[in-house]
Ligand SMILES: Nc1nc2c(c(=O)[nH]1)N[C@H]1C(S)=C(S)[C@@H](COP(=O)(O)OP(=O)(O)OC[C@H]3O[C@@H](n4cnc5c(N)ncnc54)[C@H](O)[C@@H]3O)O[C@H]1N2
């Protein structure tokens with residue numbers, strides 16, 4: 001690629017609307033040294049006296065050749081091509097444009113698409129990992145071109161790939177899904193809690209995780225380690241049409257661990273018992289007539305980043321969790337346990 005954009009020297013008074021070819025420095029001895037004007041800045045009426053003040057009677061301006069784009073415009077056009085619903089663009093800063101979420105939600109980014117764009121060369125598209133929670137105002141990606149000036153054809157190619165993605169998938173390559181407020185039934189198993197030997201600490205922890213994402217526990221039941229009692233409660237909560245049923249306690253290998261068997265016996269289709277993520281490996285994911293049913297292992301009570309915390313935003317965004325989604329959680333799923 002040979003760039004034909006040229007530098008031209010012009011008197012300051014004739015620079016209105018032209019683009020600075022490089023940063024201009026201002027020095028005030030003892031108090032300031034820094035950039036007064038940034039490379040790529042388009043000169044305005046008000047800038048002219050300020051430029052004369054820092055001793056610039058002539059400037060180098062950039063004359064973009066036909067079919068070439070300045071880095072700021074290239075970044076803006078690419079960001080616009082990638083972005084979908086609930087994504088806002090930042091202003092170009094040092095040639096890069098940020099994509100930020102306008103809400104708390106689930107960020108969707110297609111990894112194959114990101115690779116395809118970066119494989120074009122002369123482009124950086126850096127993103128967070130998709131299918132994760134993003135807070136309102138949180139940055140999910142940033143993009144730029146590498147040289148100061150690029151062929152417009154490169155940006156057009158990005159726009160074509162983005163358009164093709166939209167056609168195939170019915171959505172933009174980068175977007176954020178809103179979370180739905182859900183009503184949740186919580187079943188707390190464990191004889192030690194049921195009998196009052198110890199205070200329930202799982203309930204408050206699960207409530208806090210749900211409320212932070214706009215959902216709430218509608219009802220909580222304490223149940224002893226008795227398979228039939230747990231089954232009955234699951235069926236009761238299904239009949240009450242809660243959006244999701246969560247169970248805590250008894251998820252591992254002790255003789256008193258009745259919860260996975262009870263979830264199965266209630267008629268739940270088990271997507272997977274056991275999740276390749278640490279912490280949270282003993283999590284069970286299933287569906288009972290379309291209602292998500294999860295068995296939550298002990299670490300969910302005290303650890304802020306478990307397999308439950310990864311799956312919850314997806315469930316609240318209304319996504320169905322499949323076996324392959326659980327399988328994929330192992331790569332990058334070691335958080336320390
Ligand atoms: N040999 C193995 N040991 C453990 C395994 C395993 O697979 N093999 N799994 C480990 C993992 S991972 C977890 S997590 C823990 C606990 O799993 P459970 O979900 O079965 O938890 P419990 O045994 O029911 O309880 C553990 C601990 O937490 C207290 N607890 C439970 N519920 C409440 C509550 N609502 N409020 C307060 N405290 C609660 C309970 O009394 C126990 O002290 O197992 C590992 N070990």
Ligand code: MOO
Nearest residue numbers: 280281282297299
């Ligand atoms: O499932 Mo355990 O909760 O990994 O620590």
